Amino acid sequence: MRLATIRIDGGTRAARVDGDHAVLLPAPDVGALLADPSWPALTGGPRLPVAELDLAPVVPRPSQIFCVGLNYRAHIIEMGRQVPATPTLFAKFPAGLLGARDPLVLPSVSDRVDWEVELAVVVGRPLRRGTAAEAAAAIAGYTVLNDVSMRDWQVHSSQWLPGKAFEASTPVGPWLTTVDEVGDEPDLEVRCEVDGEVMQRARTGDLLFGPAETMAYVSRFTTLRPGDLIATGTPGGVGNARDPKVFLRPGQVLRTSIEGLGECVNECVKETG
Structure with missing residues (x-):
């Protein structure tokens, strides 16, 4: 699995990178995501093209x-x-x-x-x-x-x-x-x-x-x-x-x-x- 922090809507969000797309996750960044022991089970939200991501x-x-x-x-x-x-x-x-x-x-x-x-x-x-x-x-x-x-x-x-x-x-x-x-x-x-x-x-x-x-x-x-x-x-x-x-x-x-x-x-x- 690949996890990224992206800049979006004036802040940041954690995302799971699946091939050419990233799925937004309910955490502000990867550090906050990892602090939640249940993070592997978290479901994703909207999908964004990886090529268009603003990577923090x-x-x-x-x-x-x-x-x-x-x-x-x-x-x-x-x-x-x-x-x-x-x-x-x-x-x-x-x-x-x-x-x-x-x-x-x-x-x-x-x-x-x-x-x-x-x-x-x-x-x-x-x-x-x-x-x-x-x-x-x-x-x-x-x-x-x-x-x-x-x-x-x-x-x-x-x-x-x-x-x-x-x-x-x-x-x-x-x-x-x-x-x-x-x-x-x-x-x-x-x-x-x-x-x-x-x-x-x-x-x-x-x-x-x-x-x-x-x-x-x-x-x-x-x-x-x-x-x-x-x-x-x-x-x-x-x-x-x-x-x-x-x-x-x-x-x-x-x-x-x-x-x-x-x-x-x-x-x-x-x-x-």
Whole structure:
């Protein structure tokens, strides 16, 4: 099953994507839908063509967004870091999320905007100090995310937060694909393209810390709730590690795709005002 949050009538609605059409569901967004344990049995309303949907971030207002840095060996090597013994975590905020077709505004205060394709996990039920098996059972599904990073801000200090938390900088979508379609620990191709040129390509089977292991670790210090997001890390090929370095420019198209989950396509535009 695929679940999306769409913008409609001045607000948002959850929808179930069935082929070329989406069926509106009685919830304002996917996060609110997952918070209702009876959501799989909810019946749908009007049908809309998928091609005409205005896609919001699949979960517009998660209570928590955790991201894993340094989780693919190739990316660890290209960044000159040591292999971590536990997940390297940082946080994002709901204001940082962007829809799958929204323009990506390149902030005027940064000239080093970089790409990072990532598999994102959507939490489906509360999890507190869970085992890996309990964490796997708490996964609602997966979606596509690009942890767009302002590298010049990321290195202002040893804490990465400033470069990772810019508003409206993280495309996530186009929808959630439920875990029954892809498995607890999926092995999927992840790819990032800029103007059609492949910049990153890897498989999620190469993650050092898989989705369930990461969720279990996070749940040891905080309760995960339905709709929370966990971005599992990016593979090698980021612009900051290239020689010479390469960063996003206005007019370019950033395409973030994961096998079987769909893609985000975001045009880069210059910030004005």
